[in-house]
Amino acid sequence: MKTATTIYSAGDHQWLAVTRDPQRPDYLIDTNEYLVSHGEAAILCDPGGMEIFPAVFSAISEHVDPRNIQHIFASHQDPDIVSSLALWLEFNPRLKCYLSWLWASFVPHFGGDRETFIPIPDAGMKIPLGNASLEAVPAHFLHSSGNFHLYDAQARILFSGDVGAALLPPDEDDLIVKNFDTHIRHAEAFHRRWMGSDRAKRDWCERAAAMQIDMLCPQHGAIYQGEDVRRFIEWFHDLEVGQLRV
Amino acid sequence: MNDLSEGSRVLQSDAHPENDLQRIVLVNEQIKAVVATAFSINLMALNAIFLAKRAGQAALGFGVLSNELRTFSVDLADVMKALRDMTSDSVNVVSDQVRLARTLGILSRLKAAGVARGQQAVDAAFARHAARVERDEAALRERQRKLRQVLADARQRVELGGVLARSAKIEAAYGGGFAQPLMQVSSEFDRTIQAIRGSLDALAAI
Numbered sequence: 001m002k003t004a005t006t007i008y009s010a011g012d013h014q015w016l017a018v019t020r021d022p023q024r025p026d027y028l029i030d031t032n033e034y035l036v037s038h039g040e041a042a043i044l045c046d047p048g049g050m051e052i053f054p055a056v057f058s059a060i061s062e063h064v065d066p067r068n069i070q071h072i073f074a075s076h077q078d079p080d081i082v083s084s085l086a087l088w089l090e091f092n093p094r095l096k097c098y099l100s101w102l103w104a105s106f107v108p109h110f111g112g113d114r115e116t117f118i119p120i121p122d123a124g125m126k127i128p129l130g131n132a133s134l135e136a137v138p139a140h141f142l143h144s145s146g147n148f149h150l151y152d153a154q155a156r157i158l159f160s161g162d163v164g165a166a167l168l169p170p171d172e173d174d175l176i177v178k179n180f181d182t183h184i185r186h187a188e189a190f191h192r193r194w195m196g197s198d199r200a201k202r203d204w205c206e207r208a209a210a211m212q213i214d215m216l217c218p219q220h221g222a223i224y225q226g227e228d229v230r231r232f233i234e235w236f237h238d239l240e241v242g243q244l245r246v
Numbered sequence: 247m248n249d250l251s252e253g254s255r256v257l258q259s260d261a262h263p264e265n266d267l268q269r270i271v272l273v274n275e276q277i278k279a280v281v282a283t284a285f286s287i288n289l290m291a292l293n294a295i296f297l298a299k300r301a302g303q304a305a306l307g308f309g310v311l312s313n314e315l316r317t318f319s320v321d322l323a324d325v326m327k328a329l330r331d332m333t334s335d336s337v338n339v340v341s342d343q344v345r346l347a348r349t350l351g352i353l354s355r356l357k358a359a360g361v362a363r364g365q366q367a368v369d370a371a372f373a374r375h376a377a378r379v380e381r382d383e384a385a386l387r388e389r390q391r392k393l394r395q396v397l398a399d400a401r402q403r404v405e406l407g408g409v410l411a412r413s414a415k416i417e418a419a420y421g422g423g424f425a426q427p428l429m430q431v432s433s434e435f436d437r438t439i440q441a442i443r444g445s446l447d448a449l450a451a452i
Contacts, residue, residue: 050352054356061361061363090349
């Protein structure tokens with residue numbers, strides 16, 4: 001089973017990181033899921049693939065009743081992001097899923113119907129969470145052509161989807177990045193290959209640099225915290241992307 | 247038996263919807279073979295009718311039988327089309343079964359992992375899916391029963407076709423100067439009917 005760890009808590013505003021499943025088959029890429037809750041309201045970021053649904057559901061249930069999750073935020077359309085959607089809908093048929101308008105007619109192949117999806121326009125949008133507010137931040141072409149990150153100004157956390165992802169070896173899989181220089185080696189090949197647009201990358205880096213971010217939470221790998229957030233943005237800015245081989 | 251133990255039984259059963267899909271593919275291939283052969287009988291019968299006309303009075307009976315064989319080929323093609331429609335419909339049910347079986351497996355793993363909150367909802371979702379799998383299995387069994395009925399009907403028609411082919415052989419013997427070509431045609435009818443019989447046997451064995 002995965003572990004759900006509280007990474008931010010202030011009053012009734014919380015971030016839960018659902019990570020590291022020791023029973024995960026090695027043919028499945030490891031993923032991180034994040035649950036943001038404010039009072040009774042909760043939104044699950046990139047709920048993950050169908051195969052890992054039991055591990056995610058079970059880990060979340062240790063902290064909150066998973067049936068109370070009213071919203072899903074899908075950064076993009078990939079199977080490791082949102083192919084579990086049909087299963088989440090089993091437990092709450094009224095669940096809504098925020099995702100890029102570009103994928104609104106593709107992702108229903110995983111589940112859901114016309115009522116399920118809230119398409120996000122290219123420029124992004126505010127996402128209400130109880131009486132708090134989150135923001136869908138454009139990250140198009142990083143890597144998907146319709147791609148969003150989720151920013152929480154109150155917690156100063158940016159859920160960054162595949163940006164910041166690292167494929168970590170089992171003995172270096174801490175939840176928080178401990179040594180940026182060692183860690184980033186496991187992120188380099190991923191970013192060179194998966195991030196296809198240098199212009200989109202620079203746009204995102206400028207946008208992220210202007211935001212107040214204490215934690216940058218990717219969908220794979222470890223969380224960048226404090227000074228490592230700035231280090232990551234600068235590293236990414238200088239990285240040559242769209243490379244077939246390193 | 248309650249819903250949950252029923253669900254466990256479904257999970258442990260030896261039903262493999264993937265195998266059902268492979269079986270449907272094989273059935274469709276055999277149906278295509280029968281339809282193609284039935285079409286060749288139609289053409290052969292048309293030629294036989296012309297030949298009987300040329301043979302005149304001596305091949306009147308042969309002409310009648312050739313007409314009957316042509317009708318038989320059209321009827322058989324209709325039956326095979328009905329069979330094909332039924333198997334296409336079964337693809338939908340089996341595809342749904344494949345999807346449900348996967349979901350049921352995942353829910354079963356969730357039950358095994360245990361949840362701190364929402365256990366009742368997990369049990370209910372599992373039971374709901376198990377019931378749907380059961381329903382689909384029953385629907386598939388009903389379709390298979392109907393398919394066997396249609397197949398038995400096709401088999402009866404082919405037996406009639408065999409009788410017509412043998413009668414055509416007898417009539418060919420009275421064909422006078424045309425006896426040899428008429429015999430050739432009637433023998434061809436007989437061989438083709440045998441081939442269809444073989445295909446239907448193969449279909450029944452799938």
